[in-house]
Amino acid sequence: MRLFKHGSSLAIVIPDNIIQRRLLKEGEELEFIDVDENFIALVKKTNLKNKIENKINEKTTLQPSKPIIEAVISEKNKNIPSFLIIDNEIEAREFSRRYENEIREKILNGVRSFDKKFYIIRNDYFEDLSKKIITLIEKNEMKLDDICQA
Incomplete structure (x- = not known):
C-alpha cells in the first residue's frame, strides 16, 4: 500500500482482498492505532469499542478455589480492577488510556x-x-509452593 495526497490529507487504498475478507463497506468508520514506530493497526471502530469495553469489564481476576488470604480493598479504589490479564497490546494501550491518571x-x-x-x-x-503472604512464610505456616497452588 502507498500513501497518496487527497486534498490536504494523506490517504490509502485498502486492497480488495482485505475489503472482501473483512466485509468492509463504504461509510464504515475505521480507526488507526499507532502501536509503535513501525506498526499501525487499522481497526473497525465498533469492534474496537465493544471489544475493549468487554475486556475491561470482564472479570479475569485470579481466585484460588478456597481463599487463604483476602486483601483489604480501600473504598476509593473499589471500582478499579484488582488484578487483570490483557492478551494483546491494543487492548493494553486502551486500558492504559482509560486509567492514565x-x-x-x-x-x-x-x-x-x-x-x-x-x-x-x-x-x-x-x-x-504481599504482607500477608510474607507473614505466612515467615511464620512457617505455609510454604511458597503451597500458596502458589492454592
Missing part, C-alpha cells in the same frame, strides 16, 4: 510478561496480599 498516581502497576500478556495489579491489593 491511576497509573500516574501509582494506584495501578502493570508489566508485560514473557508470554506476551499484560498483567495489571492495583497497588493496594498487591501490598496487602
Whole structure:
C-alpha cells in the first residue's frame, strides 16, 4: 500500500482482498492505532469499542478455589480492577488510556510478561496480599509452593 495526497490529507487504498475478507463497506468508520514506530493497526471502530469495553469489564481476576488470604480493598479504589490479564497490546494501550491518571498516581502497576500478556495489579491489593503472604512464610505456616497452588 502507498500513501497518496487527497486534498490536504494523506490517504490509502485498502486492497480488495482485505475489503472482501473483512466485509468492509463504504461509510464504515475505521480507526488507526499507532502501536509503535513501525506498526499501525487499522481497526473497525465498533469492534474496537465493544471489544475493549468487554475486556475491561470482564472479570479475569485470579481466585484460588478456597481463599487463604483476602486483601483489604480501600473504598476509593473499589471500582478499579484488582488484578487483570490483557492478551494483546491494543487492548493494553486502551486500558492504559482509560486509567492514565491511576497509573500516574501509582494506584495501578502493570508489566508485560514473557508470554506476551499484560498483567495489571492495583497497588493496594498487591501490598496487602504481599504482607500477608510474607507473614505466612515467615511464620512457617505455609510454604511458597503451597500458596502458589492454592
